[in-house]
Amino acid sequence: MRKITFVFIIVLGYIANAQTGIIKGLVVDKQSESPLPGATIELLNVEQAIGVITDIDGYFTLENVPLGRQMIRVSYIGFESITIPNIVVTSGKDAAVNIALIEAFDRLDEVIITSETSKAQAINKLTSVSARQFGVEEVTRFSGGRSDVGRLAANFAGVSSPDDSRNDIVIRGNSPVGLLWRVEGVPIPSPNHYSTLGTTGGPVSALNPNLLKNSDFITSAFPAEYGNAIGGVFDLGFRKGNVDDYEYTGQVGIFTGVEAMAEGPLGKNKGSFLVAGRYSLVSLLGIGAGGTSATPNYYDVSFNVDFGKSKLGNFSLFGIIGFSDIEFLGDDIDEDDLFAAEDENSKADSGFGVIGLKHQINIGSSSFLRTTVAGSFATNEFKADRFIEKKHSARTYYKIY
Known part of the structure; x- marks a missing residue:
């Protein structure tokens, strides 16, 4: 009887622990991107207050958090x-x-400066800040978005998509090519x-939203760093992997396909790895x-490997590689x-990839130097065999490349 009671207590304790989760992350200075040790993180809207502070590297772990959607407040002197x-x-x-x-x-006494009105400047000052920040949860929660950042952006003000078969972005009537x-810059x-x-x-989309961190979508008034932008900017970034524990994730979606993801700590300098692969479910x-x-048939692999901080700075390796193909056979298609x-057999092949190495080192307490070396490629090929007289036994055709 004692053994049965002991086992029951263990199972009950395991069930109780399974009803809570963990929130962890990194707190940094937005200007210098240096970690902020001693920042306070509080869990809001709970009966019993839960709070932690960041360690010397700016990391925190908030344990025993109730399951569901939660809210935290972060503060620092x-x-x-x-x-x-x-x-x-x-x-x-x-x-x-x-x-x-x-x-x-601190707010100081105001100083008023007046000048003549310039017709070259817009009256509405908000025209210079047409930007929107979005996160991974917003992409995955969007109804009908197929976990695609492009289809999500089509619901923002001033943005539209030509049709549902593609995720081209039309911003205020500009061409999607712009x-x-x-x-990662x-x-x-x-x-x-x-x-x-x-x-x-x-x-x-070949972008895996599970690897993205909070990113920017800009529709006008582009900063100087976006010199090639005409219509809009998608400025995306990869998040870091879990620096404390190994995690494995799997999911299945009609358009995203079969996905497997792994992440965990790497080395002794708070490094981490994050890698995910997807393969077409319909294939x-x-x-x-x-x-x-x-x-x-399509598949893609995305990764972000952070080697942690050292005397030489912080190095990270990131990349995306994806390939796709489809074959249309005239005898097998529906009307x-x-x-x-x-009367046509055709095949389309395409490929896309980018691999980069990023280095960042702090210069003093309020500045840093970031260097990124990257290379990318894109391939596209379309072949078609057109049958001039399909009903005849002897077919003639031509090829388009």
Whole structure:
């Protein structure tokens, strides 16, 4: 009888621990990106107050957090406090957040300066700040977004998409070609499967939202660093992996495909690795999708390896590689197929990739130097065999490359 009671207590304790989760992350100065040790993190809207402070490297771990959507407040002396809502806490995976605090300044007596009105300047001062920040949760929660940052942006003010078959972005009537994609500060080709050279969109996104950190979408008044932008800017960044524990994630989606992700600590200098791979689900099932009976095949791999801080600075290696192909056979298509014809056999192949090495070192207490070396590639090939007289036994055809 004592053994049964002991086992029951253990099982009951295990169930109780499974009802809580962990929130962890990094707190830095937004201007210098240096860690802020001693910052206070509080869990709000709970009966019993829970709080921790960051360690010497700016990291924190908030344990025994109730499951569900939670809110935290981060404060630090000399900086403006920030409240972060809608943090999804689960028992199977730690919730990771990266927080950048802005230095607070005392308000002084106002000084009024008057001058003649310049017609070259807009009356509405908000026209110079047409920017929107979005996070991974916003991308995955968006209804009908297919976990695609491009389709999410199509719901912002002044932004639209030509049709539902592609994620091209039209900003205030500008051509989608004017959109600039950047990853970790590096301009990249269109990060989409089945993309065509010279375009910035595609049917299926090759960007994995589970690797993205909070990123910017800018529609006008671009800073000088976005010199090649005409229509808009997607400035994306990769988050760091879990620096304390190893985590493995798997999920399945119609458009995102079958996905596996691993992350965990690397080395002794608070380094981490984060890698994820996806493969087309419809390809594994052998079915068509998106208005065609042809089977699309696509896969991509994304990674971010942070080697931690050392005397030489912080090095990190990041990249995305994706390939896709689809074959339309005239004898196998349906009559209402949107992309193929009965008298034509065609095949489309495309590829995209970017790999970069980033280095950052602090210079003094209020500045840093960041250097990024990266390379990218994009390939696209389309072949078509057109049958001039399909009904005759002897077929003639021509090829288009």
